[in-house]
Each structure stands twice: as C-alpha cells, then as structure tokens.
Amino acid sequence: MRRMRIGLLTQWFDPEPGPAALPGMLATALAARGHEVQVLTGFPNYPTGRLAPGYRMARRRDEAVGATRIRRVALYPSHDRSALRRVANYGSFAVSALASGTPVLRGLDALWVGNSPISVALPMWFARYAHRVPVLLHVLDLWPDSVVASGFLGTGRLSRTVQRGMAGWCGAMYRSAARVACVSPGAVDLLAARGVPREKLRHIPMWADETPRPRAGDLRAELGLRPDQVVLVYAGALGEAQGLDSLIDACARVADPRLVCVIAGSGTTEERLRRRAEELGAANVRFLGHLPRERMPALMATGDVHYVSLRPGGMSAYTMPSKVQATLAAGRALLVAAEGDAADVARDSGAGITARPGDPDSIAAALRELCGLGREKLDLLGQAGRQHYERVFSVAAGAQRVERALSEVVHVHRR
Structure with missing residues (x-):
C-alpha cells in the first residue's frame, strides 16, 4: 500500500x-x-x-x-x-x-x-x-x-x-x-x-489500551481468598444501564463456597446494590468501592472471570463495552449478560459464556458452570480470548x- x-x-x-x-x-x-x-x-x-x-x-x-x-x-x-x-x-x-x-x-x-x-x-x-x-x-x-x-x-x-x-x-x-x-x-x-x-x-x-506496564500481582492475598476460589470481577460504573441488581440476586442463589463476586466502582446504584446484597444474605459479594487507576491491573489479574452486563433494550444490542476488549487483551475469561454484539464476542472468541440479561436464574446457572470449570479451565478460556484479541481487536x-x-x-x- x-x-x-x-x-x-x-x-x-x-x-x-x-x-x-x-x-x-x-x-x-x-x-x-x-x-x-x-x-x-x-x-x-x-x-x-x-x-x-x-x-x-x-x-x-x-x-x-x-x-x-x-x-x-x-x-x-x-x-x-x-x-x-x-x-x-x-x-x-x-x-x-x-x-x-x-x-x-x-x-x-x-x-x-x-x-x-x-x-x-x-x-x-x-x-x-x-x-x-x-x-x-x-x-x-x-x-x-x-x-x-x-x-x-x-x-x-x-x-x-x-x-x-x-x-x-x-x-x-x-x-x-x-x-x-x-x-x-x-x-x-x-x-x-x-x-x-x-x-x-x-x-x-x-x-484495548496496550500500553506496556510492569507485570501486576493480584489482590487475592489482600482479599483473603483461598487458591480454589473462583473470582468473578465487575469493574466499572454502577448505574441503571448496567443492570447489576440481577447479578446480586444471582449470587444469592449460588451456594457453591468457591464463588466470590468482587464489585469495584461507584455510581448511582451503589448504595442500593449494597443494601440488596445485605438483605439477601449474599455473603459471596464484596464491594471494593472506587479503586485508583493504578490498582486496576491488579484487579484484572485477580478475576478468573470478568462480568459484562447491560440492561436489556435501549443501546444494549449494539453496544460494545470497552471492558470486553480489555478482558480479552488481559487473557481473562468473560461472563456476558447482555444482548447482541458483546454476547457474540464471548461466544465467537471461546473466552466465555453468556447469560440472559436481567435474568437472575440464567446468571446463577452461568455462575455455577464457571465454578464447575475451575480456575485452570477458566485460564484456558482466557488464553483463547487473548488469541482472538490478537486476530480481531x-x-x-x-x-x-x-x-x-x-x-x-x-x-x-x-x-
């Protein structure tokens, strides 16, 4: 050319x-x-x-x-x-x-x-x-x-x-x-x-932002996590568009002691989500609040799976959240509870699984499947995602x- x-x-x-x-x-x-x-x-x-x-x-x-x-x-x-x-x-x-x-x-x-x-x-x-x-x-x-x-x-x-x-x-x-x-x-x-x-x-x-950075450790020791625990991370805005109420409900329905859901970020629905987790007794959900930007690579490394969620309707079918590319680039697995393009990427990349947005039962079933896979197999999904990122994103x-x-x-x- x-x-x-x-x-x-x-x-x-x-x-x-x-x-x-x-x-x-x-x-x-x-x-x-x-x-x-x-x-x-x-x-x-x-x-x-x-x-x-x-x-x-x-x-x-x-x-x-x-x-x-x-x-x-x-x-x-x-x-x-x-x-x-x-x-x-x-x-x-x-x-x-x-x-x-x-x-x-x-x-x-x-x-x-x-x-x-x-x-x-x-x-x-x-x-x-x-x-x-x-x-x-x-x-x-x-x-x-x-x-x-x-x-x-x-x-x-x-x-x-x-x-x-x-x-x-x-x-x-x-x-x-x-x-x-x-x-x-x-x-x-x-x-x-x-x-x-x-x-x-x-x-x-x-x-994604491919700026070279020093290799980050993770937050597992800081959070007191066991080696066998599967960590699902949601990092980002806590607003109505993300529809995170269904994630809290889903976590409350999963009895597997290996599941830990870590939510980092702030927004208009944060207090409501915290109250809902407490009311439902969802002890497997932890809120970290807003984290400094320099701690985000460590949070990314902590998650065995990263959660992408969009409330059904509106822009969800044609929205591609930037965390999809960021997660693929980091070589981590995905759980996508959204319609349209983001869900297609999770399936096509081989990096993750999907659930019906706004459906706690569907999301809970996906969480049980992730726990059943275990950390080693989830790491393989992340590797497939990284290869897909190199080819496509x-x-x-x-x-x-x-x-x-x-x-x-x-x-x-x-x-």
Missing part, C-alpha cells in the same frame, strides 16, 4: 490514559506502517479535568513524537458531571481546533476523525470543504443515543428538541464523510437503518483496517 499523508482529528490523545489513549496507538501504528501522520488534538486533561503534568494552556502547541507530528489547541479543561462544563469542554476544543488547528490539515491525503464528541464536526467540515480533505469518520460513540443513556439531557420537551438537533447534526457528519466506521456490527446495521448508505459503512472494532489489526478504509477514501475522492 502506498505511503499516505494521514491526519487524525481527535479531542483525546496521549498522554491521556484509558480510552483516550487509543487514538495515540493508532497514530503510532500508522506511522510504523510508513505513513506520515499529523494529529490535531487538545491539551491533555482526561480524566481529572486538570492539565497533565508538563503542560500549560496556550493557544496552540506543536510537538513531534517519532514520525508523528502533533498540534495541540486550547480548550476548557473539565471532565465532571456538570453538563454546562462538559459542553464548554467540547465546544472550546471544536472552536479552538477550527481557529488554530485546521491549517495543519491542509494537503493531507485523508483524515481519520474520532466522532466523540460530535462538536468535532466543526474542524472536520472545514478540512473537508475548505481544504478538500476526504474523511473517514469513526463512530466511537453513537449520538444522541449515548448522551440520552447517560442521563445528561434529562427528560421533557427541551430534551427531545436537543435530541432531534443532535440527530440532524450527526446525519450531516455521516453525509460529509467518504466512509463511516462503526465499532460493532450492530451499530453498522443501526446507521444503515437511519439512512447511511451501506457502501459507506465499515466495521472497524476498537482496541488488537491495535495492529485495527490499524490495518483503518489503513484500508483510508485508502478507499483517497480512491473515492480522486475518482
């Missing part, structure tokens, strides 16, 4: 951690494949809302990391639950990128755009129509669906008006892009149903798909 001048437009980038690190991995992988890469991004402030060490806010700042050039532009740093401050964060990056960043996008062969947040459309449209740079739009979050599910918009007439406005805005983004990539097959079908031409749509899964596989789609974008533009 010929060498291309590729742009990446994303509000999130290194040294921001977690999901914000994924565009940086793409930039590195494309540069390693021989392409010239120019990134347009903001000053790093995720997830704390404070600038990363070594940075001071300025109108713009240029950096170079190997063969990758980076233009950072000013933004309002924030990442809390305030809708107003979140809008200020998203909007300030969009305006600043338009005013101070788009000159570096001139003359590119193609532009990869991470669509979350959708305010990134402003610099994207300028590059597309003023600089005549064709676009591959990667739909990392479905808008307005994800915003509605988060509860940010509230309810009522104003909320419905905002939703319609967002839907129209996203439709314009899809129309202006030469190709639209989705992270799950279900999202491809959904956008096709919303009028995006099938020939424009591509399935390009996202990868790794950054190397993702960069190859992105490269192919960008080449199509260039071809369509020239034709």
Whole structure:
C-alpha cells in the first residue's frame, strides 16, 4: 500500500490514559506502517479535568513524537458531571481546533476523525470543504443515543428538541464523510437503518489500551481468598444501564463456597446494590468501592472471570463495552449478560459464556458452570480470548483496517 499523508482529528490523545489513549496507538501504528501522520488534538486533561503534568494552556502547541507530528489547541479543561462544563469542554476544543488547528490539515491525503464528541464536526467540515480533505469518520460513540443513556439531557420537551438537533447534526457528519466506521456490527446495521448508505459503512472494532506496564500481582492475598476460589470481577460504573441488581440476586442463589463476586466502582446504584446484597444474605459479594487507576491491573489479574452486563433494550444490542476488549487483551475469561454484539464476542472468541440479561436464574446457572470449570479451565478460556484479541481487536489489526478504509477514501475522492 502506498505511503499516505494521514491526519487524525481527535479531542483525546496521549498522554491521556484509558480510552483516550487509543487514538495515540493508532497514530503510532500508522506511522510504523510508513505513513506520515499529523494529529490535531487538545491539551491533555482526561480524566481529572486538570492539565497533565508538563503542560500549560496556550493557544496552540506543536510537538513531534517519532514520525508523528502533533498540534495541540486550547480548550476548557473539565471532565465532571456538570453538563454546562462538559459542553464548554467540547465546544472550546471544536472552536479552538477550527481557529488554530485546521491549517495543519491542509494537503493531507485523508483524515481519520474520532466522532466523540460530535462538536468535532466543526474542524472536520472545514478540512473537508475548505481544504478538500476526504474523511473517514469513526463512530466511537453513537449520538444522541449515548448522551440520552447517560442521563445528561434529562427528560421533557427541551430534551427531545436537543435530541432531534443532535440527530440532524450527526446525519450531516455521516453525509460529509467518504466512509463511516462503526465499532460493532450492530451499530453498522443501526446507521444503515437511519439512512447511511451501506457502501459507506465499515466495521472497524476498537482496541484495548496496550500500553506496556510492569507485570501486576493480584489482590487475592489482600482479599483473603483461598487458591480454589473462583473470582468473578465487575469493574466499572454502577448505574441503571448496567443492570447489576440481577447479578446480586444471582449470587444469592449460588451456594457453591468457591464463588466470590468482587464489585469495584461507584455510581448511582451503589448504595442500593449494597443494601440488596445485605438483605439477601449474599455473603459471596464484596464491594471494593472506587479503586485508583493504578490498582486496576491488579484487579484484572485477580478475576478468573470478568462480568459484562447491560440492561436489556435501549443501546444494549449494539453496544460494545470497552471492558470486553480489555478482558480479552488481559487473557481473562468473560461472563456476558447482555444482548447482541458483546454476547457474540464471548461466544465467537471461546473466552466465555453468556447469560440472559436481567435474568437472575440464567446468571446463577452461568455462575455455577464457571465454578464447575475451575480456575485452570477458566485460564484456558482466557488464553483463547487473548488469541482472538490478537486476530480481531488488537491495535495492529485495527490499524490495518483503518489503513484500508483510508485508502478507499483517497480512491473515492480522486475518482
């Protein structure tokens, strides 16, 4: 494949951690494949809302990391639950990128755009129509669906008006892009149903954070666990969308003394879940609360199985939680209580089993099956998952798909 001048437009980038690190991995992988890469991004402030060490806010700042050039532009740093401050964060990056960043996008062969947040459309449209740079739009979050599910918009007439406005805005983004990539097959079908031409749509899964880290121990000794105990870990938000009440109910129905369910995280349903576990006498459930990010690798190593759960309906059928890729990459087994794409990955990878979401009896049966397998066989499931990750979800596989789609974008533009 010929060498291309590729742009990446994303509000999130290194040294921001977690999901914000994924565009940086793409930039590195494309540069390693021989392409010239120019990134347009903001000053790093995720997830704390404070600038990363070594940075001071300025109108713009240029950096170079190997063969990758980076233009950072000013933004309002924030990442809390305030809708107003979140809008200020998203909007300030969009305006600043338009005013101070788009000159570096001139003359590119193609532009990869991470669509979350959708305010990134402003610099994207300028590059597309003023600089005549064709676009591959990667739909990392479905808008307005994800915003509605988060509860940010509230309810009522104003909320419905905002939703319609967002839907129209996203439709314009899809129309202006030469190709639209989705992270799950279900999202491809959904956008096709919303009028995006099938020939424009591509399935390009996202990868996990593959940043090398020191090998982590686990928390088994700290938690006082026996060698034969099977640990199921849920780590993440404790909200309505996750439907974790059914997990508590299921654990209360499993009498096998080998089962230990560890729940780490916080959210709106935390206190309710704690009370429910106490009321049901679910002594096999332990709540760790919110853990610091640096302890997450040890928690991942602690779990023989990791739990992915989504309440039935809504976005569940076409949502791909990032913990699916993270668990596969870590070589751990999966228990998925969700519909659609996430459940398909658990089955296709050979890394785990599925249960009916919201059904405590089905989940309890799955927990008994996991205990019956034991830790050694669960480790084999994790190894199968790691192999599947390398083939399907790794950054190397993702960069190859992105490269192919960008080449199509260039071809369509020239034709």
